[in-house]
Amino acid sequence: MGEERRPTMAAATLAARTYLDGARNNRPLSSPIVRGTIYTASSAEEHACLYQGGAKTFYQRFGHPSEEQLAEKVAVLESAESALVFASGMAAISTALLAHLPPGSHVIAGEQIFAQTDEILRWLESGRGVDVTFVDTRDLRGIASALRPNTRLIYLETPCNPTLRVSDIAAVSILARERGVMVFVDSTFATPMGQKPLGLGASLVLHSATKLLGGHMDVMGGVVAGATDVLKPIGEMKRLLGGVLDPQASWLLLRGIKTLAVRSERVFASARALAELLQRSPLVESLYYPLLPTHPDFEVASRQMSGGGGVISFSLKGGPAQARRLLNSLRLIQIASSLGGVETVIELPYDLDWYGKDPHPAGAVNTGLIRLSVGLEDIRDLSADLSQALECVGSNISESQLHGNSTYLNRPS
């Protein structure tokens, strides 16, 4: 990697540049993919040395060049000492939690986090000797009173999926540091272009790279970035659990990240415009986009986020029936899960990750909540599609539903 990599370049430049050892790789501008799972040694002694020294180019589960380049790219973007990459966001999250939560330890986690992160924490809690306290991580006093002598880490997801609550990373990190507790932040919804948790004091930042980092809905991956001493046990656990990212997938992620800055800029701007459109609609019951002044956590969000992300959550008057009608009336925006791709997609979270969890952990993902992940289509087409779908809803909603109290809502607060 060149000398120029860390100091003063803008995130867009850092994301676009491919870092290669040019001489070793015959100077290709795009990174080559090394598919080999094993590497040769010139002698038995060198073979032993490579293994005993923890060489990355020994066996693919221990590391490979494409993965290394991707890790370095993420470390640079997150201003981290180092990074590790994984086969999925969940591989990253579960490996990091297992590495840092031995039996007898305690973790404080957000009561509203990605459903499967919630599940892995509950799995650790149920008979595996880890104590978990779920709190509203926007409430510092709640976190402070949940701290125990054996608390090892505080797990934040901000903005969180799907209700877009925003926790104050800097304030939580100060509180945690005083007590020698680590702070892990799932920053998937913000991307490194929208928020820098390590700069705010977090110990580790995690991403589902499947989302905006990859950006094309054709590759899965996960990353964690932080200080080398925090990463070391995670790397050791990864070697055992084996959630390694394939070279081809690493390459696709590297390619996706090259355009992350320009995609994020467009997506964040379009998301904001669509949030404003929704805000103007009398049909909208509740609306969450972190950088809208009406968002309950706007003050914190505007302090810690340089971009609001590409996801909007909202609910409609008339409840789940009208939410379904909206989805079924869309022509351009497609019904699909996940987020951060080129195409705009929409879903009803309650029917998916939260289905059958009754009552679900935080009681705030209401049955009518709609999650919109904004893509790269022209904003005029997206606005037109959303507007015509809202009109379809409007023409079917009764006066009493429009003006009365919506009782179906268990509103995110």
Ligand SMILES: Cc1ncc(COP(=O)(O)O)c(C=O)c1O
């Ligand atoms: C906030 C957040 N974290 C983690 C994950 C898990 O990532 P993956 O699906 O890549 O395993 C997701 C997936 O939707 C997510 O939204």
